[in-house]
Amino acid sequence: MKDAEYVTHFSLWAISKAPLLIECDVYKEKKVAFASSKLLNVSTEIVVANCSTSSKIEAKRVQWTHNSQDGTIRSALDGRCLSINNCSTDEGAIINQQWTVSSADQTIVSQMNGKCLNFNQQHGPHVNTLTCNKQDYQQWLWNAIDGTIRIKHDGQCLTVLQELEVWTSPLSDHSQAVVLLNRGNSGNESITVKWTDIGFPNGQAAIVRNLWTRKDLGIFIGNYTSPNINYHSVIMLKITPTQNK
Incomplete structure (x- = not known):
C-alpha cells in the first residue's frame, strides 16, 4: 500500500472503534515500514476517538x-x-x-x-x-x-456504492469524529459534511480539527467542505459544537 492508504486504513479502523493492533515487526516488515515513521506517531486524539465511551455505531452511509x-x-x-x-x-x-x-x-x-x-x-x-x-x-x-x-427477503438496506464517503461516530464529549474518504481510483475531490447529517442543528457553530495534523481548521456553521482529497485518501476530523458568535 501507499503511505496515504495506510493512513486511510488506520483512520477507518479507528472510527469503527476496532482494536488498534499491528501484528508484525514494523521495523523489519517492508510493506508496513511506513508505520515506523507515521503510524507509531499516531495522534493521541485519534486513539481517544477510537476508545470513546460512546456507544459504537455503524458509519452513516445513505438514506x-x-x-x-x-x-x-x-x-x-x-x-x-x-x-x-x-x-x-x-x-x-x-x-x-x-x-x-x-x-x-x-x-x-x-x-x-x-x-x-x-x-x-x-x-x-x-x-x-x-x-x-x-x-x-x-x-x-x-x-x-x-x-x-x-x-423483504433478509432486511438488508439498499445502499449506494459511491466514491466519496462520510463516516461518523459520536464521542463521549458530545463531539463527532468524522472521516472524509475518497474511495475512487483516480483524481481528487472535495467532500462536504453537513451538520444535520451528524446530529447537529444546521445553524450550529462548530470547531473543526484535523486529527492527523493536530490543527484546528476554524469555526464553521452548518457544514465543512474539505480541500481536495486524493483517491484512496482521507481527512479525519473532530467536530465540536461551540457557541455562535
Whole structure:
C-alpha cells in the first residue's frame, strides 16, 4: 500500500472503534515500514476517538427520498439518483432514473422497462431489474421515518456504492469524529459534511480539527467542505459544537 492508504486504513479502523493492533515487526516488515515513521506517531486524539465511551455505531452511509412527481429516488447523502446503467443516451433517457413505488405490493418498478428492482446475491449483494414476479427478492420496505429501503427477503438496506464517503461516530464529549474518504481510483475531490447529517442543528457553530495534523481548521456553521482529497485518501476530523458568535 501507499503511505496515504495506510493512513486511510488506520483512520477507518479507528472510527469503527476496532482494536488498534499491528501484528508484525514494523521495523523489519517492508510493506508496513511506513508505520515506523507515521503510524507509531499516531495522534493521541485519534486513539481517544477510537476508545470513546460512546456507544459504537455503524458509519452513516445513505438514506433515500422518493419524488412522486418526477419519479426519482435520490440518495439523501449526495443527491444522486437510483439509476439503471447502460441505457440509451438519446433525448428523454432520463427515464432510466424514474421509478414507480407501490406501497400495495411493495415493489419499485422502472418506468423505462416496467421491470422490478430485484435483489441479487449471485455475485455478492447487488440489485438489478427483472420481470416482476411477486417474490420477496423484489419486495422493498420503505421506512418513511429514517429513509431506509430494506429488501423483504433478509432486511438488508439498499445502499449506494459511491466514491466519496462520510463516516461518523459520536464521542463521549458530545463531539463527532468524522472521516472524509475518497474511495475512487483516480483524481481528487472535495467532500462536504453537513451538520444535520451528524446530529447537529444546521445553524450550529462548530470547531473543526484535523486529527492527523493536530490543527484546528476554524469555526464553521452548518457544514465543512474539505480541500481536495486524493483517491484512496482521507481527512479525519473532530467536530465540536461551540457557541455562535
